[in-house]
Amino acid sequence: MASNRSIFEQLLDKYDAALAEAFFQGIDAIKSQITLRIVVERLEKGDVAGAIEAIQLDRDAFSALELALAEAYNSGGIRLVENLPKLKDPEGNRVIFRFGVRNPEGEAFLRDHSAQLVTRIVDDQRVAIRQALETGLSQGRNPRSTALDVVGRINRVSGRREGGIIGLTSPQERFVTSARQELLSGDSALLRNYLTRQRRDKRFDATVLKAIKEGKPILAETVARIAGRYSDRLLQLRGEMLARTETMTALGTARQNAMRQQIDNGKVAASDVKKIWRSAGDGRVRHTHRVLNGKAAEIDGVFQSVSGAVLRYPGDPLAPVSEISGCRCHLEYKVDYFASIVERFRAA
Incomplete structure (x- = not known):
C-alpha cells in the first residue's frame, strides 16, 4: 500500500497541474475574445469603465477552474477512505468506509469557495486593468499603446495574445508598470534596478546593458517586448501559486470532511x-x-x-x-x- 505522504503528493501534483492549466485556459479565453478596436475607441473618449467592460471579464471564463477544483476535492476524499485499513467488527462483518461527494459540507464548500475564488480573480483583474489604463492615459500615452499594454500583443507565429496584464494581481500590475517606466527612462540607475527583477527575461539583459553603457533610452517597441515577457512570467507565477494554494485547500478540506463523515456515520x-x-x-x-x-x-x-x-x-x-x-x-x-x-x- 502506498504511504499516506506519497498518495497526497500524487494528488497534489496531479491537481496542481490541472488547476493551473484551467486558470491559464480562462485567461486565454478572455484574451482571445477581445476586440481591440472597441477598447481603443472607448479609451479615446476617456471611458475607462467602458474599456474594461469591452474586455469582458466574465466569471464563466473560469468554469474549467471550478470543475478542476471539484475534481480535486472529490479525489482527495475518495483516496483517503480508500486507504483506510480493511477491518472487521467482532462478528466478522467488514467495516465499509465511504466518502459521499454529494454531502452537505462538500457541496457547501464547492459552491461557496468556488464562487469566492472566481469572484476574487475577476475583481482583482478589474482593479489591475483600471490601474494600468488610468496610468497609461495620465502619462499621455496614446490609447492604442495603452490598450495593448493591457490586453497583450498578438504573436504573429502563434496567433495568440502575449504580454499584457490580464490575469495578474493588482500588485503584479504595478510591477509591470514600474518595470516599463524603468526601461523607457534612459536613466542608468533605473535601468540597473530593472536588472534586479527576478522574473525578468534575462535574454534581454544585453539590450538593457547596452542602453546603460550608451546612456540612451530603449526603443518603445523593444520595451513593449521586454515588458511583455516580464508580464508573462509574472502570470506564470500567479497561476502556479494560485493552483498550488487552491489544490491544497481542496484536498485538505476533502480529507477532513471524509474523516468527519466516517465519524458521523458511526464507523x-x-x-x-x-x-x-x-x-x-x-x-x-x-x-x-x-x-x-x-x-x-x-x-x-x-x-x-x-x-x-x-x-x-x-x-x-x-x-x-x-x-x-x-x-x-x-x-x-x-x-x-x-x-x-x-x-x-x-x-x-
Missing part, C-alpha cells in the same frame, strides 16, 4: 481520531509549519501557528493567506480502529 468514534501535522520535510517549508510538524490535535481541534494563526488543516481557507499560500504540508490521521469497532459493537 469510528471522534475520541479515537487524532490528526497529526506533517510538513513536506525540506528546506522550502515555511518556519511556522516546520514548528507544527509532528504536532497532534483532536479531529475537530486546531493547530496554533507561532504566527498566531489558527489552522484546522494545511490549506485551511479560513487561515491567513501567509499560512496557506504555496503550502505542501498534509495531515496524517491516526485512528484507534479497534477501540472504535468495539464501542460500535457494544452500542449495537
